[in-house]
Amino acid sequence: MGEMAMSRGLRLKEKNIFWGMFFIILIHGIVDGKLINREKLIEINKKLKQINRPAVKSIQSEDGDIIDCVDIYKQPAFDHPALKNHTIQVSLSLPPPVAILLSQGTAYLGAQGDINVWNPYVASDDEYSAAEISLKNGPYDDFESIESGWAVNPKVYGDRRTRLFAYWTTDASKKTGCFDLTCPGFVQTSKSIALGSVFDTVSKIQGAQYQISISIQMDTNTGNWWLKYGGQNIGYWPKSLFVGLSHMASSVEWGGEVKSSHIGQTHPHTGTDMGSGRMVGVGFGFDCFIRNIRILDNSVTWKFPTYSFPYTDEYYCYDIYYQRYGVTEPEFYFGGPGYDEIRCP
Template sequence: MPIKRNEFRMHQRIVQQTLLMLYFLLSYNGAQGDEKLSKLEEVELEKQLKLLNKPAVKTVKTKYGDIYDCVDFYKQRAFDHPLLKDHNFYPKMKPTLSRIKKNSNSSTVSSSSTIWSKDGGCPFGTVPVKRITKDNLIRQRRMPQPEDVTFDTQFDVSNNNSELKGRYISSQGYKIAIARTPNEPNNRFAGAGMATSVYNPHVKDGQHSGSRLKIQKGSDILQVGWRVDPTLYGDTKTRLFIHFQAGKTHCFNTLCPGFVQVDSEFPLDRSYQNMLSQRGGKTWDATMYIDRDLANGNWWLLMTRSFNQVGFWPQRIFTDLTSFATNVEWGGVAYSPPGVPKPPMGSSFFPIKNSSYDGYCSEITILNEKGKTIKVDETITHTDNPSMYQVFAEPIWHNSEWRYFVLYGGPGESPHV
């Protein structure tokens, strides 16, 4: 496999050089604020925008004002990845998944067409890609490093108790309130899923807050969820997000090569403006899965209860996730830069073990190595600071039955009144 390794190293060098170039282009003294870009900086930004914004077959708008380019499937950003140059992917490809999802019908029309304005969505053979602007690139210089949370297993030997305990080490600025599978290096998970309630916690000043499903092995990570993130998106709307980390390379949505979109209707950074939960009132949730293709190891993103097949991360871009995941977690994450108070999370209140009032992840599932669903009824919970955020994982009475929930949230350092 020497050729693949060389290509991978070349790809890492290209990514590092690009990030370095952007750093020098976009780094300013904070006091300079709105200082205009020099001509050289303008030219370099235009070059970057040309690389990112592929030619559009059609341009469409959502009802909420977002502009998407319908990009030819074969010209999407994913295929700029050196390891995907000689791919054999095509628009009609379908994964080999567990039996429950094999016959999933595409209800994309009913689940996502409601977000498009009267000109409709993208035609078959194209994929919707949110247009990148100069402001997007400038904001990205303020994006924090990815969350770096490690989990150490240790034994609690007090009172002759040999129970496994967990210790988390969170990177600066991030706070989590999550439940996760018991830590076991021999775990072999082929995916996981959840239905998560959708809220719009108030964030500002470089903060972000969201809910996510995260699977991991070693330094490779896959995430899907929703988040409110003005730095990433330029607004305070609640939006779908995906994120992958392969070694030292990491990326949201399709801002860099890696994720191959297949669905022509389902945008990766769609707004959930029409389905926000009201605490104590109507609750909306979004269903999402990450599922490993039984035939080739590609990791598929499935959305809605009909398992709409949105796209996939190809196995070949990973090192550790070329096989199975060892860890899965569900729950909330919040971030603020140094010196800025922590934002609210979930419903913005501490959970009271009532799904009508709490931020939650329900219908949580994990898949074994054969793609069969494993019932989750035991997890390890963790929150960094219980005075800001709390989390519970337990069965609660919901819709006339007992169901296992992860209930999380809190006011952060800005008490909700």
């Protein structure tokens, strides 16, 4: 690990964020100059009016995003009916000993990992590529899920830059599914880390490698699921959003995801990359990885998962390699280029 370069973080100035407020990123692309012009302010106000969020102050980050400071109790989360009388939890409380009786499986109360950061090619605006950690509960076709990592998602963010994201759904994304603060649900508490922020550095093949540390943990006092980036609390998904996940997660996943309508029986297959865009085979410096994999179970102790296995549902197009032997710390690599005339037609 000594040779690995660590990500310098998100392009966001903490000094511009007021205590007691949170912020919404409005994606407009690069804006010339340091001042926000009149046309841009009109556009911002229209968006704020749509979500009924009067901005206390608007600032521009170094990468061109417009950041609006909003009263913390007027953030979109509180439009959700389940959060009508919700009181914001300031920080993750220390978990007491717990006892959970299960008929089968394991109760997961948290997961974490270090995710290698890349900027994969995304073929069309309605597709996205992500690397993430997710905790789930429920049947295969109707599960609840909370997820976080990095993504290139033109439809949500309006560009093809790599950004920090959070996501949740209560029905396997059939009718529900929400990125960041684009709908009521996730409660942001951080005044220095914005969901949707751009990573100022990404990994290059045979070049410097960058990674981010993501952690999701249930507060067993409240049942809320806390999201951490680099050890800092961003906010939480309230217990009241869920049914199964209000008690525990029944599975944890680490890896890559490509969302496209051109997958499976559709030809040609999408050309959207996963990870570095290379089929796995060389390893560090070429392939996207996740390291320092840990789960938190009902023993309330972070540990490497005893039962884990690699899986990919498009193995001709995207590959995975799980390295458990000959290394001090188990890790796995994943990725691929999608469409290929021979392997992935």
